[in-house]
Amino acid sequence: MKGLKLVVIVLVLVAIGGGLWWYWRYSTLYPSTQDAYVQAHVVTVTAEVTGKVTAVHVTENQRVTAGDPLFDLDDTVYKNAVTQAQAQVEAASEAMGSYTKQIEAASALLESATIANDAAQSQLGRVQRLFNDGSAAQASLDQARSAAAQTESGLRAAQAQQAQARAALVANRDTLVSAQAALQTAQLNLDRTKVTSPVDGWVSNITLREGTVVTAYAPLFSMVDNGEWWVDANFKETDLPRITEGQPVTITIDMLPGTTLTGKVGSIGRGSGSTFALLPAENASGNWVKVTQRFPVRIELGSTDPGLRVGASTSVRVDTTGSTN
The missing domain is CATH 1.10.287 (Helix Hairpins)
Known part of the structure; x- marks a missing residue:
């Protein structure tokens, strides 16, 4: 009986060890992160001349194409x-x-x-x-x-x-x-008193109303450009040696359950996220603790808009086993 228990314990330990080794190996070959977000170009809309708004042709979140009228000024x-x-x-x-x-x-x-x-x-x-x-x-x-x-x-x-x-x-x-x-x-x-959309996309954060006097080149609202989408993923610096440009990437989006997108590594940032922060962290010599830094990796999406939203949280996994494109 004791021998049987010993065998069972050994098998369990071997299974646990094998599972840990497999997880370590998989994580090594397929580095992943949940610190990743969908991005797109956001265009700031301004008037190029000063004047009073006489008509507003769009509303919040409205889809427009390049050249569509946005608003008019008194001419x-x-x-x-x-x-x-x-x-x-x-x-x-x-x-x-x-x-x-x-x-x-x-x-x-x-x-x-x-x-x-x-x-x-x-x-x-x-x-x-x-x-x-x-x-x-x-x-x-x-x-x-x-x-x-x-x-x-x-x-x-x-x-x-x-x-x-x-x-x-x-x-x-x-x-x-x-x-x-x-x-x-x-x-x-x-x-220029007739302001039109500069890109295909969606109107965002608009509060403009008729009768408002606007100043030339003052920001009025934004537009999310539908021309290009990508994912900015922040990987641990220990993952970067295995990540190179062109490697295939799998992306899952939290707000779109069941949707999986494909892409590839477009570029790897030359500085950590904290490097470009407004107030970079300063570690005092007396209580310094080494913290693994994260570096931004841009993922180029291989498919068109499936209902993406700027800033959406994603999970990214890079396949380091295949050849780059």
Whole structure:
């Protein structure tokens, strides 16, 4: 009887030892953690211009697609700015035609003055030669000199007029460019009074109401982007040597019983969670106790949204036995 009891005890101890060894081996090959949470990009919605809210088109937790209207702002001031800018552009455009005609007139006047000056200079040269030969009187020479001086003065005046017309055209061209830029800015601000969804996702934490005056770029509410989902899992530092990028991962989600997702290790954090905390832990030398640190491991999900929620608790298990992808 005693021998039978001894055999039973030995078998029980062997079973317990075998079970412990199997659990240790399984934990080594398949490191897991329950310190893991579903994540997605959260986009902060703001207005890009200041104004009073005239309409809100969405409600809390509403699903929207990119480009769907979210809310509108009073656009009266911005419409007036567009009208004013359009008037400035039209005025500058009309002035361009006027200055172009002035340049054409100044160019014609310059051409006429140049011809007259050339003729007067030629006449002066002939009279000068005749005077030197004694065939022309001093009065004829003086008259030719006076005519040449007048035409030269007229030529300079025509040149100055043409230069002035060209300068005015350049200045007006700058004015037109500035007016066109002001019109584009005014139109852009007018368009921004209609705020649309930047992504596909869900409206979250919205308290915006009609009549509220919002300031440009002030946070108003959030949107959960449905474009990409992942899991941030915090593994013990003793597990990290066996975890590499690309290893397959199995994920179970507490809020979705019976649902199992698959994924792979996307990246491993370069710092522990406490490293980036607002107030990192400081261990005094007198009572220091070694604590196993945890490092964030990003898990890329291999399936699309099965009803996921940001921040949902999950359990993650990494398969370190297979090859990486």
